[in-house]
Amino acid sequence: MRASEAREGWLVDAALHCYPARWRRRHADEAAELAALLIRDGNPAASIAWSYLVGAAREWLAPPPGRSLSTVAAALLAAACLLGFSAALVAGTAPARAAGTTQPPSGPVPPKVKPTPSSVGSISPHPFTPCRPVLLRYVTGAVPVAGHPQLSVQGTAHARSSC
Amino acid sequence: MTTREQDVLRRVGEASVLILVSLADGPKHGYALIQDVKQFAGVELGPGTLYGALDRLERLGLIEPLPADERRHPYRITAPGAAALRVHLDGLERVSAAGRLRLQLGGV
Numbered sequence: 343m344r345a346s347e348a349r350e351g352w353l354v355d356a357a358l359h360c361y362p363a364r365w366r367r368r369h370a371d372e373a374a375e376l377a378a379l380l381i382r383d384g385n386p387a388a389s390i391a392w393s394y395l396v397g398a399a400r401e402w403l404a405p406p407p408g409r410s411l412s413t414v415a416a417a418l419l420a421a422a423c424l425l426g427f428s429a430a431l432v433a434g435t436a437p438a439r440a441a442g443t444t445q446p447p448s449g450p451v452p453p454k455v456k457p458t459p460s461s462v463g464s465i466s467p468h469p470f471t472p473c474r475p476v477l478l479r480y481v482t483g484a485v486p487v488a489g490h491p492q493l494s495v496q497g498t499a500h501a502r503s504s505c
Numbered sequence: 506m507t508t509r510e511q512d513v514l515r516r517v518g519e520a521s522v523l524i525l526v527s528l529a530d531g532p533k534h535g536y537a538l539i540q541d542v543k544q545f546a547g548v549e550l551g552p553g554t555l556y557g558a559l560d561r562l563e564r565l566g567l568i569e570p571l572p573a574d575e576r577r578h579p580y581r582i583t584a585p586g587a588a589a590l591r592v593h594l595d596g597l598e599r600v601s602a603a604g605r606l607r608l609q610l611g612g613v
Contacts, residue, residue: 390551393554395553396553397556398553
């Protein structure tokens, strides 16, 4: 047997193994022989294997004997609804939880403190500013050996950051 | 019951109808069915499609397997299968005649 024939046979065998056991018990021998005849006629093994793969998928998805298609469809629909409902619940609670972390503490809200000229540029943090943008400056010549502009972060509060 | 409701083949798919037409003149096994359908309809049935359709038709009682000839299982059409095929072909014939007539009248 040539290597290509062995590979073709392996492809079809692999596809046939995708069928449920009850199908294989009944049709596998005949299906393998049919595939061999079709390959001998010049049909590509890959397309035969693909046809068997699609057939196997249909066989797994088809309702078992005695169970109607509407029963299976109803079960699938119910499962999809449950999944969607759970996803909606998770999506609905996640933003609320995230928003809860930025809520100010309950109780009287202290008056806003206007920034004074002396406070601008100082490092002391504002009590109600959760995040504070900082100014970025390029400082050239900080490391003379490298000779490249160096990025330094200056801890000066941005004028617009006060809230 | 209307003729449309009697037509059990209207939901089984084209492959199943082609297989029934092929079995109408005598029992055949898988390879012979594929060759025959290719010859009279120009349709190449894939082997996966073939076995799916055979199983469906057998479940519906429209065909039955015969004792295996070596590894091959020939199938034959049953009496209900022949009746269902007749009803289906009558329906197709009516649609075909109406379509041809309307094409003539419309002059398209």
